[in-house]
Amino acid sequence: MIKPQRLHREPDPRVRRSFAAALALSAVLVVVALLLVGLRVQQVHLAYRLDALRAERARTETLIRQLEIEVATLRSPVRVDQRARQLGLTAPAPDQVRLAREYVTGTTGLAAAQRNRVEASVERIATR
Secondary structure, three states: OOOOOOOOOOOOHHHHHHHHHHHHHHHHHHHHHHHHHHHHHHHHHHHHHHHHHHHHHHHHHHHHHHHHHHHHHHOOHHHHHHHHHHOOOOOOOHHHOOOOOOOOOOOOHHHHHHHHHHHHHHHHHHHO
16 A cells, blocks of 8 residues: 655745734734723723712702802891890890900910909009
8 A cells, every 4th residue: 555645845934934923913903902992991981980070079069059058048147136036135235245455466365364463453552
């Protein structure tokens, strides 16, 4: 029996190099495509997050406006007067009002009180 002869072809190094270059180029293109898809997914995710934050900001601004209106209503002099009357408070009589003798700037309340005590002592001694 005669064995059939096989054809033997010498490997061409240029084919191997061109195959490696095509493979490398394909890998680079796949990586670039994956990066672009990843960036687009991140962009969409950030857009949703931005929309949620904008909606939250709008709700917060609405709440702030409502609270400012409520504070203005509660601070209204008419309302304060009505509430004081409900609590039984009245305007002070003239003999109940005491005016401060002087206003001292740049000192603490303790220093002004000490000075007032000293002045009162001097006045008591002088009137004796």
